[in-house]
Amino acid sequence: MRIRILACAAALALGLAAPAAPASAASAASPSRSASTTHSALPVFNVKSYGASGNGTHNDTPAINKAIAAANAASGGGIVEVPSGTFLSANSIHMLSNVTLQLDSNSTILGSSAKTYDAPEPNPNDKYQDFGHSHFHDAMIWGDRLTNIAFTGSGTIDGGGHLIPGNPATGQADKIISLTRCDGLTLSGITLSRGGHFGALINGCTNVVSDHLTIATAGNRDGWNIISTTNVKITNIKISSNDDALVFKSDWALGQTLPSGHVTVDGATLNAQCCNALMFGSETCGPFTDYTFDHIAITGAGKSGLGMVSMDGADISDVHYSNVTMSGVSSPIMEKIGNRLRCGGSPTPGHISDITFTNVTGTGAKSPQYSPTLWGLDASHRVTGVTFDAVNLTVPGGSGPVSTAVPSNSSDYNPNSIGTRPAYGWYLHNVDGIQFTDSSVRISADDARPAVIVNSAGTVSFNGFTAQHGSKSPYDIGFQTVSGYCVANSQTTAGGKVKVSSTGSTSAC
Secondary structure (H helix, E strand, C coil): CCCCCCCCCCCCCCCCCCCCCCCCHHHCCCCCCCCCCCCCCCCEEEHHHHCCCCEEEEECHHHHHHHHHHHHHCCCCEEEEECCEEEEECCCEECCCCEEEEECCCEEEEECCCCCCCCCCCCCCHHHCCHHHHCCCCCCEEEECCEEEEEEECCEEECCCCCCCCCCCCCCCCEEEEEECCEEEEECCCEEECCCCEEEEEECCEEEEEECCEEEECCCCEEEEEECCEEEEEEEEEEEECCCCEEEEECCCCCCCCCEEEEEEEEEEEEECCCCCEEEEEEECCCEEEEEEEEEEEEEEEEEEEEEEECCCCEEEEEEEEEEEEECEEEEEEEEECCCCCCCCCCCCCEEEEEEEEEEEEECCCCCCCCCEEECCECCECEEEEEEEEEEEEEEECCCCCCCCCCECCCCCCHHHECCCCCCCEEEECEEEEEEECCEEEEEECCCCCCEEEEEEEEEEEECCEECCCCCCCCCEEEEEEEEEEEECCEECCCCECCEEEECCCECC
8 A cells, every 4th residue: 555645745846847748548548457457456558558569679658658647647546557578768758646657577668779868857956966866857767746656567677778877968868767756656576777877766755665676787877866765665675786776865956955764674685886785875965864774685895885974964863784794895884974065055064873783794895995984074073872783894904004194085975085994993083972792803814903993082882892813913902082982891803802002092991
């Protein structure tokens, strides 16, 4: 059952044009009833009844749009059935309210090289984010201010290698599905392939449900960008991307700061070849709160496995990770507060707080310089209230000593915006209220750096912590200007007591 909450339209008035209505249902052929309707009492509109061929060469977009218009005009809406076959989409498909686009088994909506997709709509706010995030009509399928829409079945929407990973030229599309200000979205069962810049991008939406969605964009860029969106439930998702896989953002594309949150993701397999697997940011204008991630498998990430940055003023809080496995990631966990402040209004730096990690395992990390990191901007904008319970990481190691004077570009969110960390394991800077319980960090190759460095911090505690000692490291855990630290019940992997160094710091044990 879809939930209807009339929350978005009035508050999100920017003025992006809605699609022109396709031909009326009265002028279209009668709807087909051939599809099984045991799951719904809604009428079914087979696209072949409206002129689609499904032969992979004839442009079937006009027929699909006619079927969508007929379903939209039906009392209570309807199901647009895409049967087995390949349906070439050389123009943009205009999704409408109360419509389910059902892709049957062995059905494909295929992108085109014809350069006849809708033009990107004007946006006076496009200076605040990149082109792909600023324009929504240059897509295979788009809709604005829609209610109760769904993409279901077991078929595929495939860009065909024709969608653009960068800025599209006239008539080109850069995303498969592009939805703004929608209320009631289901995106389940289908596969999105070769999406260009985005497999799917939604902005300013609410009440989103997804189950067993597959996104395969490893040859292009992002999987699914969920922007300024609330009330989301995602289960059993699988994404392989080149850029970010599953990412939550808040930008200024709709002309205002909007909230994000009340999100659960339970069951995800994510791989991001060059970038971040499960990410907050970098676009972070509005607040994020109440996120739960459970049963997450990350099989690769060129940047962060679990990444979180507040670059543009957002407060990020109440985020909880549990039962996560990671392999082949450059930076297993990274949180950073920066001051890029690329939003309208007068933004000020944000905060990261109340974050928990429980039962997290990471092995096979790639880059010894990208140690797991919590980086606050300054004493007024610290990363606070982060707990690690049964978090066990194995990192590459293999580095020599590194100066604790680590450079950082405060307007850059990437892991390499901070220099090579002075610790092979955890590096904590400008933090407060950080707790490690029954956790560990190990190295694959001997390393001269300590396991942990904490500096410019408030309270930090390690209870039941295990660290592998590098043969040339002078100590295991170092505290530098920390107002209250505690190390208890902790040991090295060899069974000895961890060595602690304290400079300008106070013990709170």
